[in-house]
Amino acid sequence: MSPSEWSLSSRLEQDTISIGDLPLSRVLVIKDAHYPWLLLVPRRPDVSEIIDLDEVAQAQLMTEIARVSRALKEVTKCDKLNVAALGNLVPQLHIHIIARRSSDVAWPRPVWGVMPPLAHDPEEVQQFINLLRRKIWLS
């Protein structure tokens, strides 16, 4: 594989379930049942900041953030969305899109570092993924 070819970082691969690709980004579900928690990972090599993307890709990223945010909000009926590009530990650019409820274990704090991940019920997460796929790709 050429060094400029994109691949998902092994840390993100391990912590997520892929649900499909938008024109720019892979859409992933974080393996943590505490929160409905998605990632968008632009399929561009060697990118760690939003400003490492060219302007066309930045605009496409915003379009995909909005599309996935709307779908996540409709599926979860959440109280708030949290959207963040942090990447202090995993440098590959990835955008967190998290459905927050005022009853969740971390509320009102940000979710990072509050609780160890909780394993999903396999049927529940599959149902969540099916609903999301329909909203993101068909709506």
Place this chain on the structure above:
Amino acid sequence: MSPSEWSLSSRLEQDTISIGDLPLSRVLVIKDAHYPWLLLVPRRPDVSEIIDLDEVAQAQLMTEIARVSRALKEVTKCDKLNVAALGNLVPQLHIHIIARRSSDVAWPRPVWGVMPPLAHDPEEVQQFINLLRRKIWLS
């Protein structure tokens, strides 16, 4: 004032110094010397999520995030940018753009809730604001 007119939330007003307006957003510095920490607040009433903005404003927001991020990175020579729309406590949509260093007090964690804010040295923050203003509005 009509209820649909925009104004900065009192909590954000209290915690920040305004450095100017871009076409969509007010640019603010958070009063915390632990990190070079900016906010973008779209001047649109009744908006708490990115997806509450129309598509034109969403695209403009991405343009302004990129412009301010580039300026902040150039001025601070930081190791990483953190960009986030959370808003669990202050519902008015505001985008955090934070310059992170691997030597800062919260690294590698996100900054929220780690340390109480540290007062700025007035001369230092003014110098930082002057440099930023030049980069954001003149570059």
